[in-house]
Amino acid sequence: MRLLASVRVGRVVFTQWALPAIRPVNHLVVDGLVIFCTHSASAVATQVTAGPTVVAYEADDIDEERRTGWSVVVTGLAVGVDAGELADRYRGLLRPWVGRGDQVVAVQPRLVTGFRMVRSDDTGQSASTVDVRLSP
Template identity: 40%
Template sequence: MDSNDGYRELGRQECLRLMAKAPIGRIVYTRRALPAVLPVNFALDGDDAILLRTSTASELVRAIDGAVVAFEADDVDAAHHSGWSVVVTGTATVVTDPAEHERLARTGPVSWVPAPPEVFVRIEAELVTGRELVGGRTLYGVDLPA
């Protein structure tokens, strides 16, 4: 993809490959008509979905089930002035199919703070965008101080 102002736009497959390496992401949703951001651990389910695992009593589940949300993951190396960021936008739905829930209990993300009973939330990757910092902090080939 093209480089623009020190950033390189990433293609869908590259975005998902990078995202699969990230241990933490941030879900962006609406809470009481205001934007909210919450860090969560997650996993990819194939090339088309982000999976979250949380408590059925979670305020998050009530806020996002059936809603369009954004999900962001990144990796930044402050010492080398490099990194990437990926944003997935799509509809979030609670997994209700018992067979699918059983499959995800074996293969899906593991809660860092288990709170049974748990549910899985799937975010369909309808729009996937990303960019990588390729220039770092340089000017005319000379490193600039941070």
């Protein structure tokens, strides 16, 4: 979660028409939750307002030049944040690049997995290694 909190943009993965759908969003990590905003008419917001929705959230930081980096995936339940002051606080902290989302979504982690890409030897080749697998 510390790595996830170090970047601002990730991708939310959810089911749309029985198929996986992916959307890029800005996020925060607050009190162990992944928080993002979306427009109330968006596909993910429509599902979340109908009830808790299973999603995956992925973010990464990759250095193409050095061939190193990391990726974190949070799988859990997405719920709408309807509390006025709390939702307003999250909206104020997020920095979306397109408009302002009116639906605040919180992902409650159930499984957090990730990996680091590290240099494996002096040849400059990189290798993937499992870094963390937590189940809260």
